[in-house]
Amino acid sequence: MSSIPKEPVLIAGAGIAGLCTAIGLLRAGVAVRVLEQAAELREVGAAVSLAPNATRALDSLGVGEALRAAANWPQRAAMKHYRTGEELTGYAMGREMEQRWGSPYLQLLRADLHTVLVDALQRLDPDALQLGARVQGLQQDAGSVTVQTTAGHFTGACLVGADGVRSAVRAALYDDGAPQFTGYVAWRGVVPTDSLRNPDLSPDTAVFLGPRRTMLRYRVRGQSAVNVVAFAAVDGWAEEGWSLPADADELRAHFAGWHAEADDMIEGLCRAGAFKWGLFGRAALPRWQQGRVSLVGDAAHPMLPFLGQGAAMAIEDGVLMARALVHGPDVVDALARYEKLRHARASNTATRADAHGLRIHNHLVTAAPDAPVPRDDFMEFDFDAATTPLDEQEPTCA
Ligand SMILES: Cc1cc2nc3c(=O)[nH]c(=O)nc-3n(C[C@H](O)[C@H](O)[C@H](O)COP(=O)(O)OP(=O)(O)OC[C@H]3O[C@@H](n4cnc5c(N)ncnc54)[C@H](O)[C@@H]3O)c2cc1C
Known part of the structure; x- marks a missing residue:
């Protein structure tokens, strides 16, 4: 028997997880x-x-058409040697991946994904979003949750903490300290294609593997731009804060001597004004829920980006959190069922992303020259187990 919450559901954070839940x-x-x-x-x-599990989950929210209009549909991915540019391994994406998994693999600017989600939210309820409301504390009792924010107090049936890796909701529930530096730095930026020495990218998605360094590039906004992310395994993070404008000399020094195609991307990043990010994580929590409060996305389970699954897990969480709350039987049971559906999958994905990061950053340090290139985690990822479990348990789910 279901009982839809009569008071509003409060959601902390309008990132990917919070918007999908909403x-x-x-x-x-x-x-x-x-x-x-x-x-x-x-x-x-x-x-x-957005891997097929993410696009299928987004389709279930009714945003598939807008998403496809904003995204690129990569046809093939390759891993390349950092010095020679030789293709070490590759796989088909495009139609083949869509046929295998039932949904496409798409790539797009984060700003464009955000616009798709915010537009959908505002069409459904133009007043749902409260900006300038930083969550600072919460109290709950047997019937409701009250949240203190910089824009005043809000009371609702429950609270979903979707406020990212530095989650205030998680801190209020578990007080498990600040996120820890994971040992990786990322430089990210979008490079105009016409600024590249060689704009003919083949295939359209590539990862360059080097010793303790990797670089990913793929097209976005049609042919007009290339998203570039360069990663380095480093000993520590000594900077103030966790994101700052990149120092071009430092970036060049990390990737000196790389193949001309990779160097083209690094120079493009320097011109385009990349940002340098320290990647921070947290130890897994054994539980997410406390009474009428639970967590989704990076607030629940931050993960390294090496399987491209952090946003995908945030989207799956949002879809299944919403379904669980809609199907009750009451808020506390619904949050427990959401956690049962999501905890193992999200935790396993985070563990695999860690392991894949270690393998790809150490491959050319430790492996024999003819050792197989580690693409398995990505290829064996279960893109199917996205939004189906609740459907199977409750055939009435929309
Ligand atoms: C280099 C890099 C590359 C990545 N690439 C991919 C990829 O290709 N594919 C993929 O699936 N994932 C990728 N990820 C992971 C992905 O970006 C994250 O997992 C995803 O953004 C998490 O979404 P979220 O909504 O949980 O958190 P966030 O995106 O962090 O959103 C949190 C929101 O909460 C708000 N907020 C924070 N604190 C408060 C507060 N106290 N009160 C109110 N609001 C608050 C913030 O302003 C923000 O709007 C990558 C990550 C990195 C670092």
Whole structure:
């Protein structure tokens, strides 16, 4: 028996996880209040790859058409040697991947994904989003949750913490300290194609593997731009904060001597004004829920980006959190069921992303020259197990 929450569901954070949760709930007729700290919505951080599990979950939120209109549809991916540019291994994406998994693999600017989600939210309820509301504390009792924010107090049936790796909701529940530096730095930026020495990229998605360094590039916005992310395994993070404008000399020094195609991307990043990010993570939490409060996305399970699954898990979380709340039987049971559906999958994905990061950054340090190139984690990832479990348990789910 289901009982849809009568009070609004409060959601901390209007990132990918929070917006997907909100859209799923609003489509089922549940009121939401999305509390976002930023005074205006501005998504930064270059681009995002959406694997078939992510695109299927987004399709279930009714945003598939807008998503496809904004995204690139890569046809093939390759791993290349950092010095020779030789293709070490490759695989088909495009139609072949869509046929295998039932949904496409897409790539787009994060700002464009954010626009698709915010537009969908505002069509469903133009008043759902409260900007300038930084969550600072919470209290719950047997019937409701009250959240203190910089824009005042809000009360609802429950609270979904979708406020990212530095989650205030997680801190209020578990007080598990600040995120820890993971040992990786990333430089990210979007390079105009016409600024490259060689704009003919083949294939359209490539990862260059080097010793303790990797570089990913793929097209976005049709043929007009290339998203470039360069990673380095380093000993520590000594900077103030966790994102800052890149120092071009430092970036060049990390990737000196790389193949001309990779060097073209690094020079493009320097011209385009890349940002340098320290990648921070957290130890897995054994539980996410406390009573009427739970967590989604990076707030629940931050992960390294090496399987391209952080946003995908955030999207799956949002879809299944919304379905669980809609199908009750009450809020506390629904949050427990959401956690049961999501915890193992998200935790395993985070563990595999760690392992894949170690393998690709150490491959050319430790492996024999003819050792197989480690692409397995990505290829064996279960792109199917996305939004199906709740459907199977509850055939009435939309
Ligand atoms: C270099 C890099 C590349 C990546 N590439 C990919 C990829 O290709 N594919 C993929 O699937 N994933 C990728 N990821 C991971 C992905 O970006 C994250 O997992 C995803 O953005 C998490 O979304 P989220 O909504 O949980 O958190 P966030 O995107 O961090 O959103 C959190 C929101 O909460 C708000 N907020 C924070 N604190 C408060 C507060 N106290 N009160 C109110 N609001 C608050 C923030 O302003 C923000 O709007 C990558 C990550 C990195 C670092």
